[in-house]
Amino acid sequence: MVNNKKKEQYLKIAKMILAAVGDRSNITSVTHCMTRLRFNLKDESLPIDSEVQNIPGVIGVNRAGGQYQVIIGQTVDKVYDALTTVGNLTQNTPIDENLDDNLNKKLTWKSIGNSVLNKLAGCLTPLIPMLIAASMFKMFAAILGPSMLNLVGTSSDLYKLFVLVGDAGFYFFPIVLGYTAAKQFNTSPIVSMFLGGILIDPNLIKIVTAGKAFAVFGIPMNLVNYSSTVIPIILSIWVMSYIEHFFKNHITESLGTILVPTLTIIVMLPIALCVLGPAGAFLGNYICEGILAFGKLGGLPTILAIGVVAAIWEILVITGMHLLMITTMMMVFAQAGHENFVTLGAVAASLSVAGMCLGAALRLKDKDQKTLAWSYLIASIIGGVTEPALYGLAIRYKRPFIGMMIGGFLGGLYAGVTQITAYVMVPVANFLALTAYVGGNTANIINGIISGIVAFIAAAVATYIIGVEPKPQETTTSEIKLVEA
Template identity: 30%
Template sequence: MKQKDYHALADQIIKLLGGAENVSFYTRCVTRLRFHIKDRGEMNKEAIEGLSGVYGTQWQADEFQIIIGQDVGNAYEEIVSILGDSVSEVEENKVEKNSLHNLINKMCNTLSACILPVLPTIIGVGMIKVVLTVIGPNVCNLVGADNSTIIFLNFVSDAGFYFLPAFVGYTSAKYFKTNEVLGILMGVMMISPAFIELVESGANMSFFGIPIIANSYANAILPLIIIVWIMSNVYRFIDRFIPASLKSLIVPALTIVIMIPVAFCAIGPLSSVISNYLMQGLLWLNEHTGGFAVAIATSWLPLVIIFGLSGASVTIGQMMLAQYGYEIFWIYPAILFNTTLGVALFAVYLKQKKAEMLPLSITAMFGGVSEPGLFGYMVKNQKALISLMVALFFGGLYGGFSGVKNFAVTSGGIFGIVGTIGPESSIVHAFIGLAISWILAFVLTYYVALKKK
């Protein structure tokens, strides 16, 4: 389809959605345009499905998805050129505003909307990671680790994950209709090298006498989205009282000063405190229930990552490796989770013929990169998420009671399984645990979670 045809397609789509005034929010993912619609009665779903260049549509919770395919980027650019920032804020669901189900749906929709625009980049660097893992010294050994090209590809792909908070800060600010650059700042200040050095040094820190808990927030995606949401309200509140001539000088500065204690003394540390309780709980379970601790730690990994609490399993794993020379809560559960997620996404690909699921599956299975599949699909499909957690529980249960141990820090993809080879080799049991999770995940996803109503 020619570029001018994409403009015509975008124009037709917006008109059939009921016009720009009927769109409250829009974004895109790998193959779809995604819209929040104010009044469904004003749109014409059947007419949209009949447009040349549209391969189908579907409702996903409160989001209307239009399947465009691999050229979705071209269509999205034309949508942006027409709508720009003219859309108003997302209206609340008119039914059961305060119901638990609706609150969960709203949280999932918000989380997904803030993550989806980042997915193409994360998938891209994730695929690079897959290739580097396969051709590197730990698998096929086709290229040495000191190869200049490999070094560059490694640090560029690492940058995609390291600066994920910055990307999400921008997309969150855009979603909450606030200053995008300040949103980026909220993300990068949480991963500032200077702050990380202070954390690693164990220095006592405070802000105007308010103590700051030293912690790493590299994976704290949900806390960051909450921080940007608070920032958007702070920014709007201050903006109301500052004269127009002073807005550009005072509003950003005051917002930043107010958000520092909110981010570093409240929201961020809250995730750290919860992670610490999770860590203590896992250690207690391991002492009193054995394999059940690994099963619980593995099955809850999707939620732990969604809520930015993965520091618990990482901390325990590092402690155990340093003290005993092996660990059970960190690498193997991560491999179980990532590969099983890959299998579940592959089941979605086969069942629903969703082309975008295949790269998500590959990056999870071989690259050990869960974020695209987790935030791009599982967050908004609770049945599939529950099926995944059930599969992880039984795979982790077998791994826990059979004594699977990890003796080295490896990748979170399938090739990381070599880390279970050691003085008390348990790689056979490790593969059996994987097989249990894979089979359960495929069956539950394909026949239960995706069962047509």
């Protein structure tokens, strides 16, 4: 009976959201992340934000990256399933639309930037589960190995197993990204993965390692090792989508099965290996070296910069701009194996969200609101889901946002002063984010943990002192309760 009641709630929420965004006819595609329904709408002016926010079960709304985002919380997958059912929508597959409409849209720097962010998000977000697993195995090797507990030696099979599994998650980026990029650029996933496999083929690696000149159809190839790279394969799949589309339109179906993939790869070989690959690798290395160099500058500028990143990180999350920073972090970790700037701020910011929840929970007098604040704290510190707290407390009451930024800034400052380094990429926002500092010396992980504690406590204290507004801005307590059901 309980499950049926919940299903009825999800269906009711889905029907109301569907009507609010303009029904099925206005939806180009819809997907979801951990907390949000993400709509691509034909007419973004149809939804009225205040009305959508007042739907029971909706925490808030956001417009970012060309998407209309409805924040649901941890039950978003249930609402998404109900939405695709009542709306007769295809899950995770864009609905065909008139492409001529896109041609008539005015190009602006904002629209171009939004498009780039959307594509990066689509390519990289699906990799997070793999990165979490790979990072955990790298952490196991660091903790159990000689650098910390020294329970297993570097020659033991267990240590070697942990290392190879952890490295594999980053080494095979071109193949995995080939698949996710193909989904974003509407091209063949298998052929895209094949192109990614070509970039890290052992024979190509041998050619690069040997340092001897090599040509692709007579065109000199720059000797680049593409293992653990991000940008080269994404650029290549983007171009490949047009080439494959061209061949599909000009080759009959009877011959297309053989000729389309073959001709596509033939054309892409010089483009990927001689042009886009080296250019993407250069751009990636330039970004990585710049970030690492900035982190190594030391002194007051770097310390303050880390603090600023920590203070504004959750603003970047709300606007979707954090995806650019995450992309940079992925490249740095994949190519350098460590990072000492962006991650420090991101981890401190994540812990400051939990601290804000604690401060708000202790300060709030309304019993229902206090209960929600405690639930946001648990969702953040354990589940790694910060958006309910951001929209349910920070944006809704406004004052807690200041406390959260203060906590993040102070935690970031401590990380900068102690010059800690992140050795493991842990793309989660819960307490496990502190394991990013495992891999260096003992002082590194101790100071890393302290920076998180500083961010947590400072945000809690600041939020408690600053206080919380007595009344919410839009949604009511009864409406948000459905999210927790």
